[in-house]
Amino acid sequence: MAKRRISSAETDEGTTVARTPEERRKQRKKDRASRKAGKTASSSKWRRAAYIGVPVVVVVAVVVVLITLTNANSIPCLQLSGVPVQTSGVPAFPPHNTTDFSKSWCPQGVTTVLASFPLLTVSIQGTSVTIPSSVGRNTSYPGGVECDLPVLTRASVSGYPSGTIYVESPWAFDYNLSTFFSVWSQSYANVFVNSTHASQPIVYQSNDLLGFSSDATHSIHLFVDGTPSSAGPALGIDTLDYGPNPYPSCIAEKYGTGHKILLTYTAASPAALGVRGPPGLLATGPAVLGWDGLLFDSPMPHLGFGAADRTAFAKLSLGSLSWLVGRHAA
Numbered sequence: 001m002a003k004r005r006i007s008s009a010e011t012d013e014g015t016t017v018a019r020t021p022e023e024r025r026k027q028r029k030k031d032r033a034s035r036k037a038g039k040t041a042s043s044s045k046w047r048r049a050a051y052i053g054v055p056v057v058v059v060v061a062v063v064v065v066l067i068t069l070t071n072a073n074s075i076p077c078l079q080l081s082g083v084p085v086q087t088s089g090v091p092a093f094p095p096h097n098t099t100d101f102s103k104s105w106c107p108q109g110v111t112t113v114l115a116s117f118p119l120l121t122v123s124i125q126g127t128s129v130t131i132p133s134s135v136g137r138n139t140s141y142p143g144g145v146e147c148d149l150p151v152l153t154r155a156s157v158s159g160y161p162s163g164t165i166y167v168e169s170p171w172a173f174d175y176n177l178s179t180f181f182s183v184w185s186q187s188y189a190n191v192f193v194n195s196t197h198a199s200q201p202i203v204y205q206s207n208d209l210l211g212f213s214s215d216a217t218h219s220i221h222l223f224v225d226g227t228p229s230s231a232g233p234a235l236g237i238d239t240l241d242y243g244p245n246p247y248p249s250c251i252a253e254k255y256g257t258g259h260k261i262l263l264t265y266t267a268a269s270p271a272a273l274g275v276r277g278p279p280g281l282l283a284t285g286p287a288v289l290g291w292d293g294l295l296f297d298s299p300m301p302h303l304g305f306g307a308a309d310r311t312a313f314a315k316l317s318l319g320s321l322s323w324l325v326g327r328h329a330a
Contacts, residue, residue, distance in 0.1 A: 106147035110170035115247035118240040178233035223262040
């Protein structure tokens with residue numbers, strides 16, 4: 001008769017009792033169930049944490065994206081704000097009789113937080129307009145005190161040619177082309193374009209450049225670094241530095257230097273105006289598309305030819321005109 005295996009187990013009181021194989025199997029089953037329950041509880045906790053964590057990560061990511069988009073057009077290390085609206089709505093000279101510049105647009109002795117120097121060229125019908133070297137500067141105050149507005153021009157120096165706009169501001173404002181033209185108009189009464197237009201108003205709008213208005217045959221265009229821009233007067237000039245050392249330096253790091261702004265007023269080309277017919281051919285009568293080519297591509301005027309005359313003339317050959325040659329020889 002086989003012997004029955006008996007094992008012992010320690011009780012809570014420290015005494016040892018014998019266990020049969022059946023009892024050991026039950027105990028092992030119970031232990032496995034206990035361990036499985038522990039793992040399941042731990043897994044459930046991890047899943048609950050994941051369920052909570054994923055939405056939090058998504059929310060944080062969305063916030064970061066929104067902040068990035070909001071500051072996409074800002075100087076990376078300087079938050080810009082709009083120019084405060086005053087009487088003129090732009091940086092303006094204080095009254096001529098003032099001696100207190102503490103609350104004016106003249107940043108005398110104040111630390112500059114923004115320095116950018118875009119280069120502007122204005123062309124009217126191919127004529128380059130000279131931008132004065134003292135836009136935004138006034139010395140007519142009591143005691144010879146000078147007021148330099150935060151947007152101004154100076155005499156050309158090495159690295160900064162004529163037409164350079166000096167944005168030197170103690171305020172982190174978002175200056176644009178409209179700001180510059182407003183300051184220019186405060187500094188000078190008019191602008192000289194050429195002998196025919198020696199006293200033009202200083203203005204820039206989407207349909208008016210220095211008194212020259214866009215119409216059916218003329219257009220105004222804005223180019224930045226040779227590329228057309230639709231920004232118009234709202235074009236920001238804070239990040240379009242032409243010189244080598246803008247401040248803060250992150251302007252150059254993100255936006256680069258050597259930027260050029262071009263404003264042009266030009267006559268629309270014949271192609272843009274939709275002129276029809278072969279180039280170089282003239283006609284005083286009603287134009288009939290295609291007939292000009294039959295008239296030996298003549299560049300001379302077609303004087304009063306009707307359709308019948310044109311057909312007859314087109315059928316003539318050099319041989320049929322030989323009698324003219326013989327008559328001339330005789």
